[in-house]
Amino acid sequence: MIPELGNFALILALLLAFVQGTLPIIGAARGIPSWIALARPVVQGQFVFVTIAFFCLAYSFVTSDFSVLNVAQNSNTQLPLEYRFAATWGSHEGSLLLWTFMLASWSVAVSVFSRHLPNDMVARVLGVMGLVSVGFLIFMLFTSNPFDRILPGLTEGSDLNPLLQDPGMVFHPPMLYMGYVGFSVAFAFAISALLSGQLDATWARWSRPWTTVAWLFLTLGIMLGSWWAYYELGWGGWWFWDPVENASFLPWLVGTALIHSLAVTEKRGGFKSWTILLAISAFSLSLLGTFLVRSGVLTSVHAFATDPKRGIFILAFLVVVIGVSLLLFAWRAPKIGLGGKFELVSRESMLLANNLLLVVAAGSVLLGTLYPLFMDALDLGKISVGPPYFETVFVPLMTPAIFLMGLGPLARWKQASLPELAVRLRWAFAVSLVTALLMPFVMGEWKLFVSFGLLMAFWVIASMVVSVMHRLRSSAKVGLFAKLAAQPRSYYGMHAAHLGIAIFIIGVTLVGGYETEKDVRMEIGEVVEVGGYTFRFNGVKKAPGPNYMADIGSVDVLRNGEKVTSMEPEKRVYNASGMAMTEAAIDTGILRDLYVALGEPLGNGAWIVRVYHKPFVDWIWFGCLLMAFGGALAVTDRRYRLSSRKERDPDPVTDKKVSGSTPGKIPTAAPLIARSKKA
Amino acid sequence: MKPRHKKLAIIASGVTALGIASILVLNAFQSNLVFFFSPTQVANNEAPMGKSFRIGGLVEEGSIKRQTDGLTVNFVVTDTAKVIPVQYTGILPDLFKEGKGVVAQGKLTDDGIFRADEVLAKHDENYMPPEAAEALEQADKARQTVLVQ
Numbered sequence: 001m002i003p004e005l006g007n008f009a010l011i012l013a014l015l016l017a018f019v020q021g022t023l024p025i026i027g028a029a030r031g032i033p034s035w036i037a038l039a040r041p042v043v044q045g046q047f048v049f050v051t052i053a054f055f056c057l058a059y060s061f062v063t064s065d066f067s068v069l070n071v072a073q074n075s076n077t078q079l080p081l082e083y084r085f086a087a088t089w090g091s092h093e094g095s096l097l098l099w100t101f102m103l104a105s106w107s108v109a110v111s112v113f114s115r116h117l118p119n120d121m122v123a124r125v126l127g128v129m130g131l132v133s134v135g136f137l138i139f140m141l142f143t144s145n146p147f148d149r150i151l152p153g154l155t156e157g158s159d160l161n162p163l164l165q166d167p168g169m170v171f172h173p174p175m176l177y178m179g180y181v182g183f184s185v186a187f188a189f190a191i192s193a194l195l196s197g198q199l200d201a202t203w204a205r206w207s208r209p210w211t212t213v214a215w216l217f218l219t220l221g222i223m224l225g226s227w228w229a230y231y232e233l234g235w236g237g238w239w240f241w242d243p244v245e246n247a248s249f250l251p252w253l254v255g256t257a258l259i260h261s262l263a264v265t266e267k268r269g270g271f272k273s274w275t276i277l278l279a280i281s282a283f284s285l286s287l288l289g290t291f292l293v294r295s296g297v298l299t300s301v302h303a304f305a306t307d308p309k310r311g312i313f314i315l316a317f318l319v320v321v322i323g324v325s326l327l328l329f330a331w332r333a334p335k336i337g338l339g340g341k342f343e344l345v346s347r348e349s350m351l352l353a354n355n356l357l358l359v360v361a362a363g364s365v366l367l368g369t370l371y372p373l374f375m376d377a378l379d380l381g382k383i384s385v386g387p388p389y390f391e392t393v394f395v396p397l398m399t400p401a402i403f404l405m406g407l408g409p410l411a412r413w414k415q416a417s418l419p420e421l422a423v424r425l426r427w428a429f430a431v432s433l434v435t436a437l438l439m440p441f442v443m444g445e446w447k448l449f450v451s452f453g454l455l456m457a458f459w460v461i462a463s464m465v466v467s468v469m470h471r472l473r474s475s476a477k478v479g480l481f482a483k484l485a486a487q488p489r490s491y492y493g494m495h496a497a498h499l500g501i502a503i504f505i506i507g508v509t510l511v512g513g514y515e516t517e518k519d520v521r522m523e524i525g526e527v528v529e530v531g532g533y534t535f536r537f538n539g540v541k542k543a544p545g546p547n548y549m550a551d552i553g554s555v556d557v558l559r560n561g562e563k564v565t566s567m568e569p570e571k572r573v574y575n576a577s578g579m580a581m582t583e584a585a586i587d588t589g590i591l592r593d594l595y596v597a598l599g600e601p602l603g604n605g606a607w608i609v610r611v612y613h614k615p616f617v618d619w620i621w622f623g624c625l626l627m628a629f630g631g632a633l634a635v636t637d638r639r640y641r642l643s644s645r646k647e648r649d650p651d652p653v654t655d656k657k658v659s660g661s662t663p664g665k666i667p668t669a670a671p672l673i674a675r676s677k678k679a
Numbered sequence: 680m681k682p683r684h685k686k687l688a689i690i691a692s693g694v695t696a697l698g699i700a701s702i703l704v705l706n707a708f709q710s711n712l713v714f715f716f717s718p719t720q721v722a723n724n725e726a727p728m729g730k731s732f733r734i735g736g737l738v739e740e741g742s743i744k745r746q747t748d749g750l751t752v753n754f755v756v757t758d759t760a761k762v763i764p765v766q767y768t769g770i771l772p773d774l775f776k777e778g779k780g781v782v783a784q785g786k787l788t789d790d791g792i793f794r795a796d797e798v799l800a801k802h803d804e805n806y807m808p809p810e811a812a813e814a815l816e817q818a819d820k821a822r823q824t825v826l827v828q
Binding site for chain 2 (some may be wrong): 105144233341343349352357360363364367368371381383384385387388389392396397406410519520521566579580581582597599600602606608610
C-alpha cells in the first residue's frame, strides 16, 4: 500500500512539474499575471508530493518491505536502522529519488526566499527548474521506478553493499546531491536571464548567494567522500582521480570559477556572458556527473548500478539540456551584452585569469575522464588514464591561480598598478619564501616539492594578512574591534575560503612528502617502527557484529617506550553477502594520523598488517571545511538581507552603496520597474 | 595603450596561455595512457616490454602461492586460452580470490613474469571488471573461429 502511495505521489509530482515547467514561463513571456502567479503554489505542491514519495520509499526500507524490488536488492533485516534508512539512496533508483527530492527542496527554497524578486523572474526561474524536474521524474517513472514490486515478496533481502554500511553513506550522498542539484538554481537564473534579456548587477546579487550555497554543499560533499574513502577503503589514500571522484570535482572547479565570475558581475557588471556560460556548464557537469556515476558507463569503485539502457535516456536528456541552453545562449547572449570595461592589470583581469585556469583544469580532468570511454565506445581498445596525468597537469595549472589568489584581493577594480602591488606584497612574499625554504628542515628532510607547496600556502596566508591590515588601516572607524566589525561578512568569507585552500595545500604537501607506508608480516608480539612510533601486534580475536563476523586485531602504539594508544583494526565478513571488508583503525591527531589495517592471515596467528604514519593529513579535510565555512559567511552577508528589506522599504542609500563607485553605469532600474507588476 | 591594443593584448595573452596549457595537458596525457592487453595478446608478444600496462582475466584456481616473506604473492591470470604468471608484493584487495576476475597493472619482465604494482579487484562479489570480461570474451571468440576452421 505504502509503495503504491509513493508511486502515485511521483505521478502527481510529474503532472505538477509539467505545469510548473510550462505555464509560468509562457505567462512571463506573454505577461499573463495569473499564469505567473501559478509558479509558487505549484512548486510547493510538487515538493509535497516528492517528499511523500521519498518518505514512502524510506518507510519501505526501514520496515524491510521485501515485496519492493529495490528494497529486496539493497537491504536486509539484519542491517542496523540508520543504514536501512541510508539504503534509501544506496541504489540507482533511490539515488534518483533523492536527486529529485533535493531539486524539489531547492525549488521550494527559491519560492520562499524570493519575496524581493520580480514575479516574472521567479516564474521563469521556477519554470526552468520544473522542466529539469520533469526530465528526472519521467526517467524515474519509466526506466527506474524505485517502487517496482516483486510478487510474491521475498522473506529476506540481499543486503546493502558492505562498503556502503558506514556513517559516510548517511551524509556523503545527500551533501553531494545538495551541491549538484543546487547548481540547477544558478542554471535556472542564467536561463531566465537569457529568456528575459535582462542581466544586471541586481540579477547577480540574487543568483550569487544561491550559487555559493550550492558550492559550499558540493565542497562538503566532496570532502566527506574523500574522508570516507580514506578510512573505509583501507588504502589510506584521500583522492584517487577515480572517474566518479572526477565527476564531482568537475562541477566544483567550474562552480568555483562561477562564484568568482559572479563577483565581477555583481560588483562591476562585467563578465556577463561568461557568467551565464559558466552557470550552464556547472549544471551540465552536475548532470554529467549523475550520468557517469549512475548509468554504469563507468565501472569503478562507486558504480554499483549497472544498466546501460538507462544511460541512453540520461544521455539524451543531457544533450537536450546542454543543446537548448547553448542555442538559447547563442541567440540571446548578444542582448545581455558584455558589461563593464577594465584595464589589463585590474582585479577583473586577475579574476578572468583565475577563471581561465580553473576552466582549463576542468577541461583537462574532463579529457582524462571521458577519453577512455570514447576509446572504448569506438572499439579502439581499452585504456586508462592514471593519477600521474592529473597530477602533472594540475600542479602547473593551479600554481599561477594560487599566486593570483594573493594579488587579487589587494588589486583595485578597473585599474590596478603592478608596482604598487609589488611594493605592498614584497614582505609577504619574502616571509613566505624564507619560511617555505626552512620549514622542510623542521620536518626532517628538505624536499623541493614540499618547499614549493608550502610556498604556495604561506603566500596565500601572508598576502591575506597584508590585505586585512591594509583594509583595516583604511577603515574610518576608531579602535581595532570597531574596524574589524565594520568589514562586511562576505569579506571574511572570502578570506576564510582562501585560508581553507592554504590549509588544504599544507595538508596535501606534507602528507605527500613525509608519509610512511609499510606493509609488514607480523607475528604475535612482533614490533614495527613507523614514523617514530613503535607498533606492537598482539594478535587477532574473533567477535560477532550486528550483521557480520569480525577478526579484531589488537595493536599497541608506543613512543619512546611509553604507550600512546591501542588500535583495533578489523576484518569483517558480512553474513548476507559473504563479502569481506577491511575496517582500518585510525588514531587522529592535529599533526599526524596513525593508520593500521589488517591484510590477510598467514597462519600461526601471524597477519600481514598495513601500518601508516600520515603527517598533517587531517588538514586536507579541515581546509575543505574552512572553504565551506567561508561560503556560509559570504551568503549571510548583510547586503543580501538588505536587498530583501529593500522590497518593503526602497532605500536609495543602500542601493547606491551596493552598486559600487560608479552609480548609473549599472542599470538597476529595470528590475524595479518589473517589480511593480507584482500581484 | 589604446583600448583596441589593450583588447588585443588580453586576447593574445589568453590565447598564448591556453596554447601553453594545451601543450602541457596533451603531453602529460600522451605519456600517462595505460593500455590494456589480454593474456592472449601478451602471449602473442603484442604487449610492450618495459612499459607499464594492464592485464585482466581470472585468477586461475590453485595458482596463488605466497612466498616465505609473507608479502610477495605469485598467481596466474588466465583468459581461459592463455596464461600469464604474475608477481605482486603487498596487500591484496579484499575481493581478490581464485576463480574471480582481476585486473593488474605493471610491467612484463624478461623472464615472462608480469610484475604488478597494482592489483584491482572490484568491490562487489558478482561484478566482473570490464577488462577481465573482455579478455574472456575475446579468448572465447578466438576459440570459436578455430573450431570453425
